[in-house]
Amino acid sequence: MLIAKIIENDQLIQATQANNSEIYYCPGCKARVQLKKGNINIPHFAHINESNCDVSAEGETVNHLQGKLALFALFIQKYDEVRLEPWLSQIKQRPDLIVRKGMNWFVIEFQCAPISLEKVQARTSGYRQLNYKVIWILGENYQRKRLQARTFAKFTVIYQQQLQVAFWQLTRGLFWQAWWQLDGKSRVLNRQLVDNQPQQLLKLQQAVIQAKPEIWSIQNELYKIKRLVIGIPWECHPQYPLPGGLKVAQWQVIVRVLLTLEKQPRTMLQLLKIMTEFPWQRFECISVKKVQKLWLNYLLDDLMSRGLIKRTGDTIVLARTLKWFNTYQEKLQVLLKIDTTNFR
Template sequence: MFIAKTKEDNHLIEATQANHLQSYYCPACNERVRLKKGEINVPHFAHIVGSFCSASSEGETSIHLQGKLALFELFRKQYDEVRLEPWLSKIKQRPDLMLRKGNQWFVIEFQCATISIKNVQKRTKGYQQLKLKVIWILGEPYQKKRLQAGTLAKFAVIRERQLQIAFWQQEKGIIWHAWWQIDGKTKLLKRQVIHNQEQQLLKLQQAIIQSKPEIRVIQNELYHMKRFVIGIPWACHPQYPLPGGLKCAQWQVIVYILLALEKQPLTIAQLIIILTKQTWRQFGCVSIQAVQEMWLNYLLADLMSNKLLKKVADKMVLVKPLEWYETYQEKLQLKP
C-alpha cells in the first residue's frame, strides 16, 4: 500500500515522502507496517509478516503497485479530485482509488490477483452502501490467459447499454471490452450481424445426437405438443449476438419465450419471469435483474425488427404464426 499513518498524530503520509527513521501504521488495522523504499522497488508500505489486516485483500506485487500509481497519475488529469487508498471506516474497506467529478464519486479497484466472486460482491456492496459507483479494472495477469465466462461475469458492468469489462494496459491505458455471446457460448466483442444460423442448427443437431440432458428436458416438453427440438423456429437462432451471462444455450430461452407468446400476449414483467427460471452466471458488480432486462430488450428489439413481434399497449404480441419444422432437411430447405 502507498498510504500509512504516524502513531503520534494519525497523519497520513505517502510512501514516497516517508523515511526509515519514522514508525508507520496501517490506517485500517492500526498494525505496524514496514516502509519498503529502495532503488528497485516502488516505494510502498507492507504489513509485517504474521499480521492480519481485513482491508488488505491481496499481497501487492510490483505489477499491482506500478499499475495503481499509473492509474493515479492518469485520473489526476481527468478528474477534479483523486484519492489514493482512502480508508472508508464506515464499511471498513480501502479501495485503490477514489475519483470525483463534480459531486459524483467513483471507486476504482485495480485487480491483479485472483479473487473470489463472493469477495467482489461483498466489496462492491460495501461501496454501494455509500452511494459510490465502483469499477473493477483488471491488470496484466488477467490478460495473459483467455478469460472464462465466470470471470467475465465477476467483473462486468453495464456500460453503454452492454456488458463491458475494463482492462489496464501500460501502453494504451484503460481498454473496455464488450461481452456478447452467440448461442450462449462463443464470445464476441462487437454486436454485428452473424451469418452462422446454419452452423447453430448443426450444433443443435449434434447436441441432440449426443442426448445432452438439457436437450432431453425441452424435447419432452415439445414432444407433448407434437414438435421437435431440431424443428424450432429460425428465430431461435439469433442473427445478432446477445449480451453475455447465460449459462444455457440462448436458443433454449428464446424457445420458452416464443412458446409463452404463442399462448397469449405478455408484458415485459411476465417475460422477465421466464428469464429468471433459466440458468445464469453469478455477477459480481451488477444485479442479475439488470442483465436479464437488458438481454430481453435486445432480443425483443431483434424480433420486432424481423416483423415477428409487435408491441400493443404494454404487451408483446406475435404478429404471425411461428413456423415449426419436422426434420433437419426440411428446416434447411425452408430457411427464410
C-alpha cells in the same frame, strides 16, 4: 500499500512523497510500516512485522502497484475527486481508489491476482453499505488466457448498455471488454452479424442426438404440441450476440418467449418472468434482474428489426406466423434458399 499515516499529525502520505526520516503506521491496524524505496521497486510501505491486518497489501506485485498509480493519474484528470487507498473505518476496508463525479462516488478495485467469488462478494457488499458503486478493473494476468464465464460474471457491470468488464494494460491503458469477447484481447466493437447459422443448427442436432439434459424440458414441451427441437424456427437462432450471462444456450430462451407470444400478446413484465425460469451466472457488481432486463430488451429489439414482433405500448405482439420444420434436412435446405439480406 501506497499510503501510510504519520501518527503525530494524523496525516496520510503517499509512498512517492515519503522519506525515511519519518515513522509511518498502517492506516488500518496502526502497526509500524517501513518505507521501501529503491531503484527497482515502486515506492511502497510494508508492515515491519508479520501482520494479519485486513487492509495489508503485502505481496503486491510491481504491476499491481504501477497499475494503481497509473489509474490514480488517469482518474484525477477525469473526476472531481480521487483518493488513493483510503481507509474506510466504518467497514474496515481499504479499496485501491475511490473517485467522485458530481454527487456519485465509485470504488475502484484493481485486481491482478485470482480472487474467490466469496471475497469479491464480501468486499463489494461492504462498499455498498456506504452507497458506493463498485468497478473492478482487471490486470494483465486476467488477459493471458480466455476467461471462464463464471470469472467474467464476478466483475461484470452494465456499461454503455452492454455487459462489460474493465481491463488495464500498461501499454493500452484502460479499456472495456464485452461479454462475447471473453478472451480480453480485442477492443469492444459494435455487435456484428452472426453468420454461422448452419453451425448453430449442427450444434443443436448434436445436442438432440446426445440427449443433453439441459434441453429435456423444452424438448418435452414441444413434443406435447407435435413439434421438434431441431425444427425450431430460424428466428430462434440469434442473428446478433445477446448480452450474455445465461448458463444455457440462447435459443432456449428465444423459443420460450416466442411460444408464449404465439398464445397471446404479453407485457414486458410477463416476458421478464420467463427470464427468471432459466439459470444465470452469479453476478456481484450488478443484480441478475438488471441483466435479465437488458438481455430481454436486446432480444426484443432484434426480433422487431426482423419484423417478427411489434410493440403496442407495453404489450408485445407476434407480427407474423413462425415457420417450424420437421427435419434437419428440411430446415437446412430452407436456409440455403434464403437471401442473406434477410439476416441483416
